[in-house]
Structures are given as structure tokens and as C-alpha cells.
Amino acid sequence: MKNKVNIAVIGLGHVGNYLLNELNTKKKDIEQKTGKRINVVAISAKNKNKKRKFKINKSIYFSNPLDIIKKKKIDILFEIIGMSDGISKKIVELSLKNKIHVITPNKALISKHGDYLSKLAEKNKVNLEFEASVAGGIPILRTIKEGLATNKLYKVYGILNGTCNYILSEMEKTKDNFINVLKKAQNLGYAEQGNPKLDLNGYDAFAKIRILSSLAFNKKISKKNCLMEGIENIDYKDIDIASQLNFRIKLLGITEMVNGKLFERVHPCLVKKDSYIGNVNGVMNAVIVHGKPVGESVLQGEGAGPGATSSALMSDLLSILRGNIKHPFGLHNNKRKKALIYNQKNSSNSLYLRLEVKDKPGVLSEITKLLANNKISIERVIQIPDHKKKSASIVIITHKAVEFRSQNLINGLKKNKNMIKKPILIRLF
Amino acid sequence: MKNKVNIAVIGLGHVGNYLLNELNTKKKDIEQKTGKRINVVAISAKNKNKKRKFKINKSIYFSNPLDIIKKKKIDILFEIIGMSDGISKKIVELSLKNKIHVITPNKALISKHGDYLSKLAEKNKVNLEFEASVAGGIPILRTIKEGLATNKLYKVYGILNGTCNYILSEMEKTKDNFINVLKKAQNLGYAEQGNPKLDLNGYDAFAKIRILSSLAFNKKISKKNCLMEGIENIDYKDIDIASQLNFRIKLLGITEMVNGKLFERVHPCLVKKDSYIGNVNGVMNAVIVHGKPVGESVLQGEGAGPGATSSALMSDLLSILRGNIKHPFGLHNNKRKKALIYNQKNSSNSLYLRLEVKDKPGVLSEITKLLANNKISIERVIQIPDHKKKSASIVIITHKAVEFRSQNLINGLKKNKNMIKKPILIRLF
Secondary structure, eight states: OOSEEEEEEEOOSHHHHHHHHHHHHOHHHHHHHHSOEEEEEEEEOSOTTOOOSSOOOGGGEESSHHHHHHHSOOSEEEEOSOOSSHHHHHHHHHHHHTTOEEEOOOHHHHHHHHHHHHHHHHHTTOOEEOGGGSSTTSOHHHIIIIITTTSEEEEEEEEOOHHHHHHHHHHHHHOOOHHHHHHHHHHTTSSOSSOTHHHHTSHHHHHHHHHHHHHHHTBOOOOOOOEEOOSTTOOHHHHHHHHHTTEEEEEEEEEEEETTEEEEEEEEEEEETTSSGGGOOTTEEEEEEEEETTEEEEEEEEOSSHHHHHHHHHHHHHHHHTTOOOOTTSSOGGGOBOOOBOOGGGOEEOEEEEEEEEOOTTHHHHHHHHHHHTTOOEEEEEEEEETTTTEEEEEEEESOEEHHHHHHHHHHHHHOTTBSSOOEEEEEO | OOSEEEEEEEOOSHHHHHHHHHHHHOHHHHHHHHSOEEEEEEEEOSOTTOOOSSOOOGGGEESSHHHHHHHSOOSEEEEOSOOSSHHHHHHHHHHHHTTOEEEOOOHHHHHHHHHHHHHHHHHTTOOEEOGGGSSTTSOHHHIIIIITTTSEEEEEEEEOOHHHHHHHHHHHHHOOOHHHHHHHHHHTTSSOSSOTHHHHTSHHHHHHHHHHHHHHHTBOOOOOOOEEOOSTTOOHHHHHHHHHTTEEEEEEEEEEEETTEEEEEEEEEEEETTSSGGGOOTTEEEEEEEEETTEEEEEEEEOSSHHHHHHHHHHHHHHHHTTOOOOTTSSOGGGOBOOOBOOGGGOEEOEEEEEEEEOOTTHHHHHHHHHHHTTOOEEEEEEEEETTTTEEEEEEEESOEEHHHHHHHHHHHHHOTTBSSOOEEEEEO
16 A cells, blocks of 8 residues: 555544544544555535534535545545445445445444455455444454454354443433433434434344354354344333342343354343443443353443544554455455354243233233243242232243243233233343 | 464463464464464473473474574564563564564563564564463453554553452452462462462562553553552451442552653552442453543453463464564554653542551540641541450541652551551552
């Protein structure tokens, strides 16, 4: 690479705008560390005149990002639009084909097209870097690819979505319900105003889990959604009862190899209050890696926001400027095999069940019979009556139950005439 | 670098022997990830015939490691002897001068001669890598140099000595005294049999803090010991009283920039039981980094042992094999300035004081007068009488006190005729 490096930034939302300011103010520091002088020569965004925290140089603005590749000599391009397809995919594809290094925080794009795009990068001998796509400021991808490079990893899990973690923490703290706390999260900028669904339903965490598995286990990115549940159905009541039982509810992403098969899932979990993961609160992210010989490694940091994301984007930039050309997934594409997929119906978990039932004789007997029929044994039961409504909440913690039996149980419970509401099931971690 | 890479391993204690086995069993994996085929062509150790966990190939054994450089074509050398000078320094020096990359877990060597050796490495265009010198399996140096590369870091602290952390945790758990728990740690291999002093007196953690500061703040390695205290004087009584006050005692290493001046120190601290750092127990290490824009990042993992250390050594190896030639301290030696040193006498901390005194009238009045004379105000006092011995323990928690006043106070207390033992001072974190 020459000593003068031309940079393009596509997408100038909160993250893109913050990054642009970092690029402009840290030129000297970057030159000291890498010997390269960077220059932002092109920017593009949907709206040229939108109000932004830092001023942009309109003389280098392009309304169509694809024009930049034709009209300017670019060495490194930042894609910060964030779509899994469309213009995001187009600009990354075009850049790689034109031997331009690409840096992106776009987990939707990488988890969907990462295999194809990394192949393209390798073919054109440029870097495709996506540290910022998982866990914001925590350099977890670099840690797996480099810091723990020769370890045999067998499990990676953690809190990967700051929005959900904030909402769950805040519900516990304020004893408020999901809808109110979601509104608060939106006002604070922790959840999207328009459509927060992809955070809340587990999709965002699942995209990250996919990227983590392929890096940790040297596999192609899996296309299957093993088990994906979000936090939309978590009620304050569950947080409260869990708390009395010395648990907290956390949305965990988990990936592991079970007898050579890949088992990826994202769902809410009851975790012990005094566990490490039970104490990662607010918008923080945490990732725990189990490997041999290193043992257990923990990384924790801010999972989102322009600052943390820019930190990761800039680390990708320095890696490229230092001339560290690498395989995007740590080893050559043709060495990465397709993963066999574990059948999640065979997995087993202890369960937390909350059943809202009519308060009349024989109900508990019917329920416990259903559990017995599904070979699920009970660890403890709490029945909380609501005399006004002539109903009761039955909370059951079970011993380990195989997933397909748990699903049978839930189907059976749904059909029971004494159920007032849909039964709630949360797995214990 | 050619595709066939010759490796030498110097030092075959627990770590060296474990590493050798990793190098031999992971050749294929390494070739897949880097395209390079490694071959261990020379080994050296004090004792050729010592009993080791993994068998060594005696046909490549050299009794004098310096002969290896003369007689063999080596590309990468591991120095795992561990001395700050002597043969450790000689073999590293000779290797770098002969354009051989060097990897070492030797914190004593790097914290003492790191500036000189990194200059030598840069001059000869080879790598000097020392990830394993700080916090074992936690890739903290790589994280600072690469993952957080353009952040402005202002504070790094943590639990950097697994031996001390194990002893303090175990004393709390078993209610046993320092000497007994030290013996147990020695039997388990957590503390050195011969001379555990360098772990216990804070020297080991201080060496790590020096390496961390120079990386985090882009400075030359400081030669001054600002404030270094170990855990040799921690009594179970202090752990017990601290626990009643909702604290734990931890040996922390802390480095930060205070008004442009470097403030490094290692000493026992009272930390809150419900804080993150208060819950890092046993041989675990943890490092917390404060930076802008990334915020607070936490890394935790096994801090010692052959497995964790080998994990870090192997990550250094892969970095070299991937052709990632870098400045050992992240930027060129002539860009690293000498640090101005903060005068630790101006720092301030709340204090935990335990005073063993004669149980007679006026003693508390004398002590509180001494505190008042030194402008140190009291937050709380607990007096625990020992009627048998006609003595009492006075425990005082103070508000923030400037260090030079705290030292004056201790000197004053030592002279007081009613003191039965040396006063105990532990700083609050």
C-alpha cells in the first residue's frame, strides 16, 4: 500500500458521522502508528443536509455511492448503511472487485453474505473487516482470530444485544412493564424509533452468533435458525418472580459444538443473580469463550453506540494500514467446511414455567399430570392466588427436560381449558 | 518468510514443555491458518534428562542455547527461561541481531530491557512478541495494540498476579492464615517452591504494569517504582474485618495518566464485595481498560499456568507467521517518549487502618488526635476488645487522605507507646 491512503465513508448516520470525525482528528496518531497518511476523499449518505453532530465536508459528497468507485481512486471503503442486501451489498461487492479494502459494522450483511464476500475479498487480495459487527467496542473477533488463534474453542456465549439487556435491566430496576421501558429505550437512542423488532425478537443477536460460530469453529456461516426467541413476551411479573428465586432474566446468544454438530440459539434465560453473566447490566455486552488450553476467557464492554462502534472500525483500519492482509474468517474459504446442524429438539434445559389459570379445584393436578406424561419432573412449585380475578399464577421450576418434550408440554398446556393466558416458558442457563 | 519455518525453544520447564507439545501437535492447524509449515529444529534446557510431562526429542537438544544460533538456521525463537538478565537477555539479543523473531513470556526481561530490545528488533526488521508476559491467556497486549488501537486510553488496572489472588481468595474461604495458604499454593504449583517472594511482594505485578503503561500510553518503560506493596503482611484478621464491612482485599496493579504524568502502583486494596473486581477470585486475572471513545472494557481469564501461557505464545507465533511485522510497542521506538512521573505523595485514598493497642483509657483519644493533626477525617471506627490479652483492635475507615499525610500518620502511630504491633494500612479502591 502507498503511503497516502484514500478513504470513502458510505452512510453518515450516528456511527458514520462519529467515525468521520475520528478519521479527521486522528490522522497524526494513525500516521505515527502505521506510517500511512489517510485522507477521506469521498462520502455518501441518503440525506446531504441532515443535521449531524459533526459537520461534513460537502465538497466530497456523492449522492450515489456507486459513482465513487468510478470517479475516485479509493483504497479503503467503510460501508455503514447497514442493510443485509440492496445498496449495502452492491457497494461492498463492487469495492472488493475493484481491489478496495472494505470495513463494515454490518452484521446483517456479513451473517447473510459473509461466505461469498470473504471469498471475493480473498480472490482480490484485499481485506474485508467486520470487527464492529459483533459486540461493539469489544474486540472479540480479533481475539478469536488472533489472540486465541490456536485454541480449540468449543463454546461461545454471551449478552450480545445491548438494547434487550438495557430493557431487561431497567424493567427490574424500575418495576415497570415492557412497553414503557421500550419507549424509554427509544427516547434514549438505545432502541430504534421506527422498527425495534430486529433487536427485540433475537434476530440481531442471532446474526452475531452466526458470525461468532463461523470464526470460533472454522465453519461456513450456518443458514439455519436453530432456536430464536426474543424478549417481547417477557413480563415484569416474570422478572419479579425470577428475582425472588434468586435469578435474573437475560437474553443470551449461545453457540457450541455438540458431538461435532453446531448448536446455535438465542433465547431469554434465567441466570443466577450471583453469576458473572447475571451482573452484566444495562447496555453492556459480554462474551465468554471456552477453549483449550486457554480455559474460560471473558470480554466485557460497551456493545453499541457510535463511540464503541467507531473504536472497532478504527481498529480494522489500523490492521489494514499495518499491511496485515488476512483471511476474513481467519483461514482460507476452501478450508472452512459446512457445519452439520445439531437437532435442537434433543437439547435439554431446566424450565421456568408460569401458568395463569382459573382458581378452581383440580387445576394443579391436571397440570402436574401433563408434566408427568411428558416425563418432566418438578423441582419446585409456587402457587400465587389472585382472589379478585378468581385466578392463580402457578410457577414451576423443572429438572432438566428434553426440548421436544417441553414443546409437547406447552402444546398440551395451551389446549387446557383452565389456562387464562398463553403459558410462559423460560429456559434456565 | 519462506513456507518452511524453523523454530527453537529455549527453556523446557512446565511452560516450555507444554508449548513444545502444542507446536508438535498443531502443525496442521497452523499450516491451514497461515500457509506455513513449522518445524522445531532445536531445543535447550538446563537439564536434558529431567522428568517432563511430554517427551522431548533429545536428538535436537543443545546444552548451550547460544550454540543453536551458530549451528542451525532458526527463523523464530521462544525464550522461556525467565530471567531479567543473564542467558535470557543474551539469547534474545543474539537472536534479534541475527534477524530471528523472538517470542517470550518473560515479563522481568521485557519490563527491564524492553526499550532496548524492541529497538534492536525494529533495526533488524524482526518481531519481538511478549503477549504471554502479562495476564497469561488474556490477549490484553494485542487488544491494546490492535483492538483498541486508536482509543485514547487513560487508565488500566486489574488483578495481574494469580498467585496473590489465589492466596487472598483462599484465606477468605478457609479462614486460614497467610503461611498455611502459601504452603497450599506452593503444593498446588500456584506459587514457586523456592522463592515465591517476587510474586508476593508485588514485583511481578509491577513488571506487568510497566509493560501495560508503556503500551497503553505510548511511553518508554518507566524505571521508577512509584508505590509497590505486596500481600505478605495481610492477616486473616484484616480479611475478616473487611468482609464484615462488605469489602474484599485484592492486590491491584493500577496505571493511569494524571495531568500528563504517569502514576503506576501495585498494592493491596479494599474493593467492594459487589463490584466486578471484587468477584474475580482464585487464580483468575482481570484487566480493566478505560478509554475514549470505547468506554470501559473488561478482559478476564486464566492468568497463569502452562495452558494459558502457551495460548498466548501460540498467538504470537501465528501473528509472525501471518507476516504481521509490527513495532513491539505498537509504534516506532523514537515516537515513544519518556514519561514524566507523578509524585505519588500527592495521590489520595480512603484508608483502612487496623491498630493493635493496649486496652487502657485515652488511647483512642491519642489516635484520633494524630489523625486530626494530619488533617485526616474519620468515616467510621470500630473497637474490638480482647479482654484476655488486655488489648484492643481499633479499625478506622477514613475519608480521602493525601498520601504524604497518611505516611506521616503511620510514622506517628509507630512511635506511639500504646501500639502493640505495627499499624496496618490498606488503601480503599
